Amino acid sequence: MASNDPLADRVKGYPKRAGQIELRPEVAIFRRFGALNAENLLSKGTxxxxxxxxxxxxxxxLKLYNKALIQQSQILAxxxxxxxxxxxxxxFLQNKYVMGVPFSxxxxxxxxxxxxxxxYSPDLITLTPRQREDPFSGWVVEKAITRLFCCLRFKKPSRKHGVIGYEDATVLKITYWIMSILASLILIAFIVVLYCVPSMPTRLDVISAFNVLISVSLIAFTNAKRAEVFAITAT
Structure with a gap:
């Protein structure tokens, strides 16, 4: 039976332990030697x-250990x-017109x-991560915009990147306006519907439906935390 261990090629012991940290950075658990560090600070050379x-x-x-610990903490961040x-x-790497022969x-x-x-390697990191916006903006930037590239066929390639593309800042401005207009429309629609519905039980149903809609909108169009979403929808 084939092994499902992704670290089967690593030597048991510290090498395999290090490989597990690579796969799950949350288990990078080490000693801080609190007492020894405190004793080092208290030592007067007597x-x-x-x-x-x-x-x-x-x-x-301790100096070498603490330095390595701090470096590891920064890398994992x-x-x-x-x-x-x-x-x-x-x-880019496999574009034969740009790179020629791919890495071998x-x-x-x-x-x-x-x-x-x-x-790809599971321990890749980026030194300049892309700005994380709300889920809707992230979806537009990463997914939806690629389907609109047909609209960019008459656009000239960027002088900086050499290809036809778009700037995240431009897309985020558009999504900002969309979300702002949507927020206003939800409030207006809520008021109009309540005004047009004479029945009190139906009004309660409308209030419940709009409350759910607001919760979904907060999750999809903002970076609100769970506690913030709960506080807004509960009041």
Whole structure:
């Protein structure tokens, strides 16, 4: 029976433990040596020569350990690459008119490829992550806009990027206006419907329906947290 262990090729012990951290950064759990660090701060350099040498050795070891711990924390804080950007990079690397011969060395599959989009290294990070907006804007930027490229066929290629494209800032401005208008229309529609409905039970149904609509709109068109969504819909 074939093994489903993604780390089957790693040596058991610390190498396999490190591989698990690569797959699940949340299990990067280490000691902070709180007492030893505090003792290092409290140490005044008193004691005999042997004790001082031991203190200096501990201090140097702690310095290296703490530095590595901080670096690891900073590295884990980096975001994963956006799927849109990763796809663009894959297309760029395998464009024979731009890159010529694709990478064929050990790093050939580091970013995946056009035939195998998902076959990229699981520990990729991006130094300049794409700005994360609300779910609706993210969907428009990454998904919907690609279907509108037919409208850009008469547009000249960008002097900066060399291809026909669009700026995220422009798309986000459009989605901002759409969401602002939609928010106003929901409120206007709510008032008009309540005015036109004479029956009190029906009005209660309308209020319930619009309450659900507001909750869905907050989730789809804003970055509101769960507590904020609950507080707004409950009041």
């Amino acid at each position: 004691g005999d020569q042997h004790q001082l040498q031991l203190v200096y050795r501990i201090r140097e070891t 980096y975001s994963e690459p956006n799927q849109w950007d990763l796809t663009y990079l894959q297309n 060395g050990p790093d050939g599959s580091l970013w995946g490829s056009v035939p195998a989009r998902k076959n």
